[in-house]
Amino acid sequence: xxxxxxxxxxxxxxxxxxxxxxxxxxxxxxxxxxxxxxxxxxxxxxxxxxxxxxxxxxxxxxxxxxxxxxxxxxxxxxxxxxxxxxxxxxxxxxxxxxxxxxxxxxxxxxxxxxxxxxxxxxxxxxxxxxxxxxxxxxxxxxxxxxxxxxxxxxxxxxxxxxxxxxxxxxxxxxxxxxxxxxxxxxxxxxxxxxxxxxxxxxxxxxxxxxxxxxxxxxxxxxxxxxxxxxxxxxxxxxxxxxxxxxxxxxxxxxxxxxxxxxxxxxxxxxxxxxxxxxxxxxxxxxxxxxxxxxxxxxxxxxxxxxxxxxxxxxxxxxxxxxxxxxxxxxxxxxxxxxxxxxxxxxxxxxxxxxxxxxxxxxxxxxxxxxxxxxxxxxxxxxxxxxxxxxxxxxxxxxxxxxxxxxxxxxxxxxxxxxxxxxxx
Numbered sequence: 001x002x003x004x005x006x007x008x009x010x011x012x013x014x015x016x017x018x019x020x021x022x023x024x025x026x027x028x029x030x031x032x033x034x035x036x037x038x039x040x041x042x043x044x045x046x047x048x049x050x051x052x053x054x055x056x057x058x059x060x061x062x063x064x065x066x067x068x069x070x071x072x073x074x075x076x077x078x079x080x081x082x083x084x085x086x087x088x089x090x091x092x093x094x095x096x097x098x099x100x101x102x103x104x105x106x107x108x109x110x111x112x113x114x115x116x117x118x119x120x121x122x123x124x125x126x127x128x129x130x131x132x133x134x135x136x137x138x139x140x141x142x143x144x145x146x147x148x149x150x151x152x153x154x155x156x157x158x159x160x161x162x163x164x165x166x167x168x169x170x171x172x173x174x175x176x177x178x179x180x181x182x183x184x185x186x187x188x189x190x191x192x193x194x195x196x197x198x199x200x201x202x203x204x205x206x207x208x209x210x211x212x213x214x215x216x217x218x219x220x221x222x223x224x225x226x227x228x229x230x231x232x233x234x235x236x237x238x239x240x241x242x243x244x245x246x247x248x249x250x251x252x253x254x255x256x257x258x259x260x261x262x263x264x265x266x267x268x269x270x271x272x273x274x275x276x277x278x279x280x281x282x283x284x285x286x287x288x289x290x291x292x293x294x295x296x297x298x299x300x301x302x303x304x305x306x307x308x309x310x311x312x313x314x315x316x317x318x319x320x321x322x323x324x325x326x327x328x329x330x331x332x333x334x335x336x337x338x339x340x341x342x343x344x345x346x347x348x349x350x351x352x353x354x355x356x357x358x359x360x361x362x363x364x365x366x367x368x369x370x371x372x373x374x375x376x377x378x379x380x381x382x383x384x385x386x387x388x389x390x391x392x393x394x395x396x397x398x399x400x401x402x403x404x405x406x407x408x409x410x411x412x413x414x415x416x417x418x419x420x421x422x423x424x
Contacts, residue, residue, distance in 0.1 A: 003078070004026050004027075004078065004079050004186060005026065005027045005028075005029075005076060005077045005078050005079065006019075006022045006026050006027065006028045006029070006077060006079045006080075006081060006186075007028075007029045007030075007031055007074040007077035007079070007080050007081070007109075008022065008028065008029075008030050008031065008081045008083055009031050009032075009074075009080060009081065009082045009083065009084065009102045009105060009106065010031075010032060010082065010083040010084035010085075010098075010102060010120075011030045011031070011032040011034075011037060011038070011041060011067060011083075012032075012048065012083070012084075012085065013048050013050055013156055013158050013260075013330065014083040014119060014120075014154040014156045015030065015032075015081075015083035015084075015119075016030065016041070016046060016048070016050060016051055017050050017051055017156060017164070017165040018081065018083060018119070018154075018156075018165055019065065019067075019081075020051050020055060020056060020059045020065060021165050021166050021190045022081075022190055023059045023063040023064070023065035024059070024063055024190060025189045025190050026079075026186070026189075027064065028063075028064075028065055028066075029065075029066050029067070029068060029073060029074050029077060030065070030066070030067040030068070031067075031068055031069070031071070031073075031074050031105070032067065032069060033069055034069070035069045038067045038068060038069045041056065041067045042060065042066075042067050044056055044057040044060065047329070047358075048158070048328075048329065048330065049159075049328065049329060050156070050158065071105060071108060071109060074109055075109040075111075077109070077114075078111065078113065078114045078115070079114070079115050079117070079186065080106050080109075080110065080114065080115070080116040080117070081116075081117045081118075081119060081152075082099070082102045082103070082106065082116065082117070082118045082119060082120060082131075083119040083120060083154060084098040084099060084101070084102045084120055085098050085120070085260060085332075086098065086099060086120045086121050086122055086264070086268070087260070087264060087333075088264050088267050088268075092267045092287075093267070093271065094122075094123070094267060094268045094271055096122075096126065096130060098120075099118075099120055099122070099126070099130070099131055100130070100131070100134055102120075103116075103131045103132075103134035103135050103138075104134055104138050106135055106138075106139075107134060107135040107136070107137065107138025107139040108138055108139070110135060110139050110141065110147050111141075111147075112141065112146045112147065113146070113147070114147050114148075115147065115148045115149065115150060115174075115179060115182070115183065116135060116147065116148075116149050116150075117149070117150040117151065117152055117183055118131060118149070118150070118151050118152075119151075119152055119153060119154040120154070121153060121154065121208055121209060121212070121261065121264075121265050121268065122205055122208075122209070122268060123205065123206075123209055123268040123269055123271065123272035124202040124203075124205045124206045124209070124272060125202060125205070125272070126205065127149060127151050127201050127205060128149070128175070128201055128202070131149075132149055135147070135149075143175070144175050144176060148174065148175050148176060148179040149174070149175045149179075149201070150172065150173055150174040150175065150179060150180065150183040150201065151172075151173050151198075151201045151204045151205055152170055152171060152172045152173065152183065152187060152195075152204065153170075153171055153204060153205070153207065153208030153211075154208075155168045155170065155211075158259070158325065158328045158330045159325060159326065159327045159328030159330070166190060166191060166192050167192050167193060168191070168193065169191070169193045169194055169195065169196060170187050170191055170194075170195045170196075171195065171196055171197075171198050171204050171207055171208065172184045172187050172195045172196070172197050172198065172204070173197065173198040173199075173200060173201045173203065173204035174201070175201060180197060181197075184197045208265075209265050209266075209268055209269045210269065211265075212261045212262045212264075212265040212266065213265055213266040213269050213283055215262050216257060216262045216263065216265075216266050216283075216286050216287065216290060217266075217282060217283065217286040218250055218252045219252055219253075219254070219255065219257055219262070219286075219290060220257075220285070220286035220287075220289040220290050221252075221286075222236075222240070222252045222253065222254045223254045223255070223257075223289050223290060223293055223424070224289055225239070225254070226254035226424045227296065230300070230422075230424075235423075236254060236423075236424060237253075237413050237423070240252075240253065253412075253413070253424075254293075254424040255293070255411060255412060255424060256290075256293050256294060256297075256324075256334075256335040256336065256338075256339075256385065256411065257290040257291075257293070257335060258324035258325075258332075258333045258334045258335040258336070259324040259325060259330065259332060259333055259334075260324075260330075260332045260333060263287075263290065263291075263333055263335070264333065266283050266284075266286065266287050267287065269283060270283050270284055270287075290335075291335070291338075293335065293338075293424075294335045294336065294337070294338020294339045294341075294342065295338055295339075295342045297339050297342075297383065297385070297409065297411055297424070298338075298339045298342030298343045298383075299342065300409060300422055301317075301343070301381055301383055301407060301409045301422070302343075302346060304381075304407045304409065304421050304422050305380065305381055305407050308405055308406075308407060308421075309405070310380050310381070310405060310406070310407065311380075312346050312347065313346060313347065314347055314348075314349065315346070315347045315349065315380040315381065316347070316349040316351070316377060316378070316379045316380050316381075317343055317347055317349065317350050317351070317379060317380060317381045317382070317383070318350075318351045318352075318353060318375070318377075318379045318381075318382045318383070318401070319336060319339060319340060319343075319350065319351070319352045319353070319382075319383045319385055320353050320354070320382060320383065320384045320385060320386070320391060321336060321353075321354050321384065321385040321386025321387075321388055321391065322334060322336045322337075322352050322354040322357045322362060322370055322385070322386065323336075323354060323356050323357050323386055323388075324336075325386070326386050326387040326388050326389070326412075327356065327388055327389055328356065329356045329357055329358055329361075331357050331358075331361060331362055331365060331366075332365075336352075336385045336386065337366050337368075339383060339385060340352060340368060351371065351375055351377070351379070352368065352369075352370040352371070353370065353371050353372075353373075353374055353375065354370055354371075354372065354386070354388070355372050355373075355388060355390050356388060357370055357372075359371070359372065374396070374401070376400075378400075378401065378402065378403050379401060379402055379403065379406065380402075380403050380405075380406055380407070381402075381406060381407040381408070381409070382398075382401065382402060382406070382407075382408050382409070383409045383411065384408070384409070384410045384411060384412060384414065384415055385411045385412070386411075386412065387412040387414045391414060391415075392414050398419060407421045407422070408420045408421050409421060409422045409423065410422070410423040411423065411424055
C-alpha cells in the first residue's frame with residue numbers, strides 16, 4: 001500500500017476534503033477542469049469553506065498536496081477517486097454527464113493494475129454499467145483484468161464541522177474480493193471511525209441512494225403534518241416536542257428540502273425502479289410534497305399579510321437566507337428560490353439577504369440579485385428562510401427593519417415565538 005498514488009477527480013464539496021485527507025497518508029493530486037478553482041486552491045483558499053485555509057495550506061506545504069487542471073500530471077497515479085456532481089435536469093431526470101466526463105478523463109490516464117473508485121451518488125448499476133464501459137473504451141483496457149473498480153459513497157454534509165470526512169464511517173466495495181480489501185485498507189488508513197465493506201458495488205450504491213431517500217420521505221411526512229396542523233390552528237413544533245418524548249419517535253422538523261443530495265437522490269432511485277417497471281409511489285409522493293414547500297411558505301405569508309390588512313400588491317418583502325442550508329455558501333438546488341418566484345406574482349419589491357451566499361454565483365445560477373448586508377429599508381413582511389448562525393445570534397432590530405404593521409414568517413422556527421406571525 002506504500003506505492004499508492006491517489007488522484008481525486010473533482011474538487012468540490014466532496015472531492016477537496018477527501019483529497020486533503022488522503023494527502024496526510026498518501027501522495028495525492030487533486031484534479032479539476034476549472035482552472036480558476038485550481039488556482040484558488042493552490043493559493044490556499046477554499047471558497048466552499050469545507051476545508052479551512054489552515055488545513056489546506058498545511059496539506060500543500062507539509063504533505064505535498066497538489067491541485068491541477070493538467071491531465072498529464074495525473075497520469076502517474078494508480079488509484080483514482082471520482083467525486084463529481086450527479087445532478088438532475090429540469091425534468092428531474094438523472095444527469096450522468098459529469099460522471100461520463102470524469103470516466104473519460106480517467107480512461108485517458110489509467111494504466112494496467114490501476115483502480116478507479118466512484119464516490120458520486122448514483123442508482124445501483126451505474127458504476128459497472130455506465131461508467132466502467134467508458135473507461136474501458138477510452139483506455140483500451142479490460143475491466144477486472146487490466147484495471148479494477150470500487151464504489152465508496154460520499155457522506156459529506158456541507159457546512160457541518162462536526163461530522164467531517166475523517167470522522168464519518170465510510171462504506172467501501174470493490175469489483176473483486178482482493179480489490180475490495182485493498183480499497184477498504186486505503187480508506188481505513190485515513191478514517192478515524194473506519195469502514196464497512198459492502199457485499200458488492202451495487203449494494204454500496206443502493207445503500208447510499210436510500211440514505212437520503214429515507215430522510216426525504218421522513219421530512220415530507222412532517223411537512224404534510226405541518227400543513228394539517230396549521231389548518232387546525234396547532235403549532236407543529238409543540239406537537240413534535242410532545243411526540244418526541246416516545247423512545248422510538250423519529251425526530252424531524254418541517255422545512256425546505258434543497259441541496260445536492262436529499263432533494264436529488266430519490267429521483268435516481270425512482271428512475272431505476274421505473275426502468276424495471278415499478279412505479280415508486282411513496283418516494284415520488286415525498287418529492288412532490290417537499291418540492292412544493294417553497295410555494296406554500298409564500299402562500300402562507302401572503303395570507304397572513306391579507307389578514308393583517310397589509311396591501312400585498314407592490315409590498316416590500318425581505319427573504320432572509322438563500323443557501324440550501326445554514327452556515328454554508330452552497331446554493332445548489334436551493335428551494336428558497338421557490339419562495340422568491342412565488343412572491344414575484346404579488347410584488348416586484350423583493351430583497352434577498354444572505355451573509356453566506358456569493359451574489360455573483362446566485363446571479364449566474366438563478367438570475368436574481370441578493371445582498372450580503374442587511375438593508376436599511378422598511379419592509380412589510382420578512383421570511384426567515386435559513387437558520388444561519390448570524391440570524392440565530394445577531395440582534396435584529398425588527399422595529400427598524402419592518403413596518404409597524406408587518407408579517408414575520410419563520411420557516412426554521414429560530415426566532416422568538418412572540419415575534420413571529422407564522423411558521424411551519
